[in-house]
Amino acid sequence: MQASRARLFKEYKEVQREKTADPDIQLVCDDSNIFKWTALVKGPSETPYDGGVFQLAFSVPEQYPLQPPQVRFLTKIFHPNVHFKTGEICLDILKNAWSPAWTLQSVCRAIIALMAHPEADSPLNCDSGNLLRSGDIRGYQSMARMYTRLAAMPKKG
Amino acid sequence: MASEDELMMQDATDDGESFDDDFYSGGDVHDDSDDDDVMDYDFIDNDSDDSDTVIAHHRSQSNYSILNEADIHKCQEESITKISTVLSIPRVAAGILLRHYNWSVSKVNDEWFADEGKVRRIVGLLENHVPVPDGEELTCGICFDVFPRKEISGAACGHPFCFTCWQGYISTAITDGPGCLMLRCPDPSCSAAIGLDMIKKLANDDDKKKYDRYFIRSFVEDNRKTKWCPAPGCDYAVDYIVGSGSYDVTCGCSYSFCWNCTEETHRPVDCGTVSKWILKNSAESENMNWILANSKPCPKCKRPIEKNQGCMHITCTPPCKFEFCWLCLGPWTDHGERTGGFYACNRYESAKQDGVFDESEKRREMAKNSLERYTHYYERWATNQSSRQKALSDLQQMQTVHLEKLSDKQCQPESQLKFIIEAWLQIVECRRVLKWTYAYGYYLPEHEHAKRQFFEYLQGEAESGLERLHQCAEKELQGYLDAEGPSKEFNEFRTKLAGLTSVTRNYFENLVRALENGLSDVDGHGAYSRAASSKSLGGGSIKGKGGRGKGTTSRSSSSRNIDDSGHWSCEYCTYANVRSATACQMCQQRR
Numbered sequence: 001m002q003a004s005r006a007r008l009f010k011e012y013k014e015v016q017r018e019k020t021a022d023p024d025i026q027l028v029c030d031d032s033n034i035f036k037w038t039a040l041v042k043g044p045s046e047t048p049y050d051g052g053v054f055q056l057a058f059s060v061p062e063q064y065p066l067q068p069p070q071v072r073f074l075t076k077i078f079h080p081n082v083h084f085k086t087g088e089i090c091l092d093i094l095k096n097a098w099s100p101a102w103t104l105q106s107v108c109r110a111i112i113a114l115m116a117h118p119e120a121d122s123p124l125n126c127d128s129g130n131l132l133r134s135g136d137i138r139g140y141q142s143m144a145r146m147y148t149r150l151a152a153m154p155k156k157g
Numbered sequence: 158m159a160s161e162d163e164l165m166m167q168d169a170t171d172d173g174e175s176f177d178d179d180f181y182s183g184g185d186v187h188d189d190s191d192d193d194d195v196m197d198y199d200f201i202d203n204d205s206d207d208s209d210t211v212i213a214h215h216r217s218q219s220n221y222s223i224l225n226e227a228d229i230h231k232c233q234e235e236s237i238t239k240i241s242t243v244l245s246i247p248r249v250a251a252g253i254l255l256r257h258y259n260w261s262v263s264k265v266n267d268e269w270f271a272d273e274g275k276v277r278r279i280v281g282l283l284e285n286h287v288p289v290p291d292g293e294e295l296t297c298g299i300c301f302d303v304f305p306r307k308e309i310s311g312a313a314c315g316h317p318f319c320f321t322c323w324q325g326y327i328s329t330a331i332t333d334g335p336g337c338l339m340l341r342c343p344d345p346s347c348s349a350a351i352g353l354d355m356i357k358k359l360a361n362d363d364d365k366k367k368y369d370r371y372f373i374r375s376f377v378e379d380n381r382k383t384k385w386c387p388a389p390g391c392d393y394a395v396d397y398i399v400g401s402g403s404y405d406v407t408c409g410c411s412y413s414f415c416w417n418c419t420e421e422t423h424r425p426v427d428c429g430t431v432s433k434w435i436l437k438n439s440a441e442s443e444n445m446n447w448i449l450a451n452s453k454p455c456p457k458c459k460r461p462i463e464k465n466q467g468c469m470h471i472t473c474t475p476p477c478k479f480e481f482c483w484l485c486l487g488p489w490t491d492h493g494e495r496t497g498g499f500y501a502c503n504r505y506e507s508a509k510q511d512g513v514f515d516e517s518e519k520r521r522e523m524a525k526n527s528l529e530r531y532t533h534y535y536e537r538w539a540t541n542q543s544s545r546q547k548a549l550s551d552l553q554q555m556q557t558v559h560l561e562k563l564s565d566k567q568c569q570p571e572s573q574l575k576f577i578i579e580a581w582l583q584i585v586e587c588r589r590v591l592k593w594t595y596a597y598g599y600y601l602p603e604h605e606h607a608k609r610q611f612f613e614y615l616q617g618e619a620e621s622g623l624e625r626l627h628q629c630a631e632k633e634l635q636g637y638l639d640a641e642g643p644s645k646e647f648n649e650f651r652t653k654l655a656g657l658t659s660v661t662r663n664y665f666e667n668l669v670r671a672l673e674n675g676l677s678d679v680d681g682h683g684a685y686s687r688a689a690s691s692k693s694l695g696g697g698s699i700k701g702k703g704g705r706g707k708g709t710t711s712r713s714s715s716s717r718n719i720d721d722s723g724h725w726s727c728e729y730c731t732y733a734n735v736r737s738a739t740a741c742q743m744c745q746q747r748r
Contacts, residue, residue: 003300093345
C-alpha cells in the first residue's frame with residue numbers, strides 16, 4: 001500500500017512537471033483518491049479517431065506497480081479491441097504482459113498506439129473486428145469516424 | 158566434481174536453500190553439519206551408484222523407473238551438467254535453456270547448434286553481460302526512487318532496480334505460479350531471462366523454497382517422459398520409456414496406475430473410455446456441472462479454463478501457454494485471414510453441424526436420457542470398486558494377522574498357506590478388471606448386439622467365478638480360522654480355493670484378452686458365438702450382465718480338459734476337482 005502510494009505520488013509529480021511533454025496525453029489524479037486517475041488522450045492523426053478526445057478511467061490496485069492498473073474507455077469508441085458497451089480494453093500489457101516498469105503515462109501511450117494499430121485477430125468488438133478482417137477498411141474507418149464525431153468531439157454550437 | 162555432486166544431492170533433498178546456494182555457484186562445498194542427513198543420503202547414494210539395481214526392486218518391468226526426489230534432482234543436475242559442458246555456458250543458463258525446451262537435452266543441442274543467436278533471443282540469454290550503469294546513485298526502474306549503486310541490482314542486461322522492487326517483482330511472479338521459471342527482466346523492452354542466480358540473490362526465503370519446488374516440478378511435469386505418481390501424498394515420479402508397450406506402472410508406494418492417463422490401472426479398458434467414464438461419474442456432481450457449464454478444458458493441457466472476460470483469443474496460463482479460440486478450441490494460429498477470417502468462427506459452425514463440437518452439451522443430454530442405464534453401470538462399477546477396497550484391506554489383514562493365526566490353528570507352515578494370499582491377490586485384481594468392464598459396457602454401442610452379448614457373457618462368467626472365489630476366500634476360510642483345532646477338511650479347502658483361483662484367473666484372462674481385441678473374436682470363432690448365443694437363449698440371460706448368473710453358465714467345450722495340476726474342471730459349474738473325484742464336489746454332477 002505504502003509502496004504503491006509512493007510510486008503513484010512520484011508519477012503524479014512527474015506528470016505535474018512534464019505537463020507539456022506529451023501534448024496528446026493529459027493525466028489527472030482524482031482529487032481525493034490517488035488510486036483513481038483519469039486521462040484525456042487525443043486520437044492519433046491519420047486514423048479515424050483523429051480530432052477526437054477520449055477519456056480513460058484508471059483504477060490502480062494496491063499491489064501496483066507489481067499488478068497492472070485497470071483501464072477502460074469512458075468515451076464510446078468503435079475499435080476492435082475495446083468493448084463497445086463497457087469500454088474494456090484488450091491489451092496484453094494490461095493483462096499478462098504487464099511489467100512494473102510501465103507507468104500510467106506509458107500505458108496511455110500504449111493505448112494510443114493500439115488506437116492506431118487495431119489488432120483485429122483478438123477482438124472485443126466483433127463487428128469492428130469482422131469489418132477489418134474481411135478487408136472492409138473503408139467500412140471500419142467510416143464507422144469509427146462516425147462514433148468519434150458523435151462521442152469524442154465537442155459539440156459545435 | 159562427482160563428489161561435489163553427491164554432497165549437493167544430499168542437501169538438495171531436504172534443504173532446498175543450501176542446495177542452490179552451492180549448486181549454482183558451482184563452487185564451494187559446504188560443511189554437512191547435520192550428520193543424520195549424511196547417513197540418510199549415503200544410503201540413497203549407494204543406491205544411485207548402481208542405479209539399475211537400486212530401483213530395480215520397485216520395477217517388475219524395465220520400461221519404467223521410479224524416481225524419488227533425490228533421483229529427480231540428480232537427473233535434473235545431470236541434464237544441466239551435460240548442456241553446460243557441451244555448450245560451454247554457465248549452469249544457470251543451461252537450466253534456463255533446458256526449462257524452455259522441456260528438459261530435452263537433445264532438443265536443446267539441436268536448436269542451439271542450428272541457430273545459437275535465435276535460441277538466445279527466444280530464451281532471453283544475452284551474449285554479453287551488460288553491467289549496471291556507472292554512477293554513485295541510480296534510479297530504480299520500478300519505484301523511481303534514487304539509491305546508492307550498491308543497493309541496486311540488474312540481470313545480465315544491466316537494467317537497474319532496487320532490492321525491494323526486485324523482491325516484489327520476483328515474489329509476484331512466484332505467487333502467480335510456475336510461470337516464474339520463465340521470468341524476464343522487468344524492463345518492458347528487455348527480454349533478458351532471470352535465472353536461479355538472481356532468485357537466489359534477491360528473493361526471500363519462502364519464495365526461494367517455492368521456486369525450487371517449481372524447478373523440480375518443472376523437470377517432472379514438462380518432461381515428456383516423466384510423471385508424478387498420482388497417489389495422494391506420494392512424492393515419487395515415474396520415468397517411462399515412451400513407446401515401450403504397456404502403460405501399467407506400479408509406483409514405489411505400491412500404487413498402480415496407467416502412465417498414459419494417470420488414472421489407476423484400467424487394463425483392458427482403454428484410456429479414452431476411462432476418462433469419459435470418470436468425467437461422467439463426476440458430471441453427476443454439482444461441481445462438475447458447474448465446470449462443464451462455465452469452463453472448457455484447454456485443448457492442450459486439459460486444465461479447465463473459466464472465461465470471465467475478454468476476447469475469444471485465449472492464452473492458457475504458463476507453462477502451457479497454448480493459444481486457442483474459445484469458440485472452436487482450435488489453435489489460434491489456424492485463425493485469421495487463412496481461414497476466411499470472420500470472427501463468427503466458421504470452424505465452430507461446421508463443427509456444430511457435424512455434431513462434433515458440443516461434447517459437453519451432448520454428454521449432459523445423454524445423462525438425462527439414459528440416467529437409468531447409467532445408474533445400472535455405475536452401481537456395479539462402484540460396488541466392485543468398494544469391494545476391491547475391502548478385499549485389499551482383507552488381504553492386508555490376512556498377511557499381517559490371520560495367516561499366522563491360521564497357521565497355528567491348522568498346524569500348517571505359513572509357507573503352505575500361500576494359496577490364500579494368491580486367492581486374495583486374484584480377487585483384488587479381478588475386482589479391478591471387473592469394475593472397468595462396467596465402464597466398457599456402458600460405452601459399448603447398443604446396436605452391436607453380437608458384441609454386447611459376447612461381452613456380457615464373458616463378463617457374467619468372470620463375475621460369477623469371482624463371486625464364488627470371493628465367497629470361498631471370505632466365508633469358508635472364516636470357518637477354519639474360528640475352528641478349535643486342525644480340521645481334516647482343510648486340505649480339501651486348499652484344493653478348492655486354489656482351483657477357484659485358477660479358474661477365475663482363466664475367466665478373467667479370457668475377458669481381458671477379448672476386450673483388448675475389441676471383441677473381434679465375436680465373428681471369428683464359432684465356439685465363442687455359439688457360447689454367446691446359447692447364453693442368450695438360456696433364459697433370463699440379459700440380467701447376466703448383472704453377473705449373478707450362478708449356475709446358468711453355459712458349458713465350455715474346453716471344460717473336459719484336465720489342467721497341468723491334474724485337476725478337472727466341472728462341466729456345469731467349472732469347479733476344479735481333484736483328479737480322483739468322480740463327481741463334482743461343488744454341484745455333485747457326475748464327471
